[in-house]
Amino acid sequence: MKFENINEARFAQNLSRAIQIATVSHENEDDTDWSAFAEFHQFLRDAYPKTFSTLEVEEVGRAGLILHWKGSDASLDPIGFLAHQDVVPIAPGTENDWTNPPFSGANDGTFIWGRGALDMKSHLLCIIEAIETLLEEGYAPKRDVYVCLDYNEEIVAGKDNGAKKIAALLHERGIHFDSILDEGGGSMDVHAKKLLDAHVTMVGVAEKGYADYEITVKGQGGHSSFPPKHTALGLLAELITKIENHPFEARFTSPVLSMFSTIGSHMTSPIGTILKHPGILKSILAKAMKGNSFTASMVQTSTAVTMASASPAPNVLPESASCVINFRLLQGDTLASVQAHLEDLAKDYDASIRLIKGKEASAVSPIDTQAFHTIDAIFAEGQENAFCTPYLLTACTDSYHYECVCENLYRFSPFSLPSELTHTPHSTNERFPIDQILPGVSFFMQYIRRMDA
Incomplete structure (x- = not known):
């Protein structure tokens, strides 16, 4: 540069x-x-x-x-x-x-x-x-x-x-x-022995959506000295566990496929050949990425239980218990599909589901444009091995x-x-x-x- x-x-x-x-x-x-x-x-x-x-x-x-x-x-x-x-x-x-x-x-x-x-x-x-x-x-x-x-x-x-x-x-x-x-995004030097030695510029061409859902489960209130088998909070905890154990499907979207393809084309190892054509093994790659929280965010709609509330006092049975779950929507998932996913998992509970606020996943911007090529050219100037790659902003x-x-x-x-x-x-x-x-x-x-x- x-x-x-x-x-x-x-x-x-x-x-x-x-x-x-x-x-x-x-x-x-x-x-x-x-x-x-x-x-x-x-x-x-x-x-x-x-x-x-x-x-x-x-x-x-x-x-x-x-x-x-x-x-x-x-x-x-x-x-x-x-x-x-x-x-x-x-x-x-x-x-x-x-x-x-x-x-x-x-x-x-x-x-x-x-x-x-x-x-x-x-x-x-x-x-x-x-x-x-x-x-x-x-x-x-x-x-x-x-x-x-x-x-x-x-x-x-x-x-x-x-x-x-x-x-x-x-x-x-x-x-x-x-x-x-x-x-x-940003720009960085990558020195991975026998894999990649380059100056890489990451440009976000899309971003995930956002949703906060409140789930409320009703239960039997009263004195804590004679509790039911499961309080409202216990039932909510059970439902939360069920939701966490049923994550959204991992899959590749076009920004992530383009990112792997671009990076792979600048690698000389066999791994580069695989990444250059990620569609061939995308189901295997998606499953592998799902095992890491950072990479998983690029291939699936994420689920994060962030808040909870129930009884106002230690000796009072909660008549209801609520939690807030934050979702970051991958392209292809929608606010409606997330709602349907939650309703299906909660069908056996006396639960209500409410969208607090949210926005859909963005459109994907093209990369064969003057603007994208201009970013690439600016950082390539004076660099022997420099390239620009699209990616998905989470x-x-x-x-x-x-x-x-x-x-x-x-x-x-x-x-x-x-x-x-x-x-x-x-x-x-x-x-x-x-x-x-x-x-x-x-x-x-x-x-x-x-x-x-």
Whole structure:
């Protein structure tokens, strides 16, 4: 990858400041401090004066922003970049577990620390820093460029979704995008002896769906001194075990097949031949992947029992017991099919099943596009063995809501992160490596330029 001439010190200072503004979103919007988002908007205007004086800036919903950089050729479809301003709360009781306070934005010369450092204020600022730098260089795009910033992405399938509002507004205006980039994926060096030695760029071409279901089982209430054979909680536990013991079928979808095929084509071992043509042994591969929780998430709808409640006191028999089960839907499964699956397993119980909230699995974006090839070309430049592969994102992003205005949706963050950092978003000691400033900003600058070619 070729690196641009950027102001790394400015970016580092701005990321520290961005983290210090606690733009925490909550399920109940009344609990959200909306003044923090107003402060964040003012910070962006002050930090990037050329961007906010040149681009059209529009507020949408409670705190959404659309930045529109007008291009010179109206015949070209625009490109879009998505990012969310909000961050998740700090888990109560963990504040002192952080090496640096979670909203300090501390810069120790190696990392910039704090909530949102990775998810995803670094990504957001890389986009705007790239535009600011291009403006400073006098660059004028041919295509229109849109930057869409929502404010409650962390509330999955929420009622008042900012990204949904922005996408609906763009759709009403008849805007159709050539391509849109959102968070996800990454770039990494892979050194697997006798298997693969390459720089691999992972681009999410689809994402799984999401559903929270509440299951309630009724039982006999009363005093705990003369209990029935099975209380409502005991019956619920039995049903939960049954649900966990009847997982969804493991199967390959096109993003995973494409990922294996692409990786296999760059391997010289016999394993590469198998992966290059995964369809031949896909039933065997799917069964093998099902045995590991990480790989299983790529080949089946996942089931996670996350919450439960029953009696209000130790000596009171619960009249009912409830649990919440989270599902991440693989392409091919639907909210309706998950509901039917649960109803079939619960038919012998006095149980009710309620969808709390959910969204379907996304469409799959094509890979033979200018946008996908552009990402590939950027990271291949200067690398002897580098390639870009599609993959299935098992988490949720804003891009799902933009299917009404774009078919080419790619989930990609231009960072190469060590494994110990990949679990810090939403957790303790989230931090951004300073050495990723240069590749991050350089990527977005080059993407904008190359998409004009």
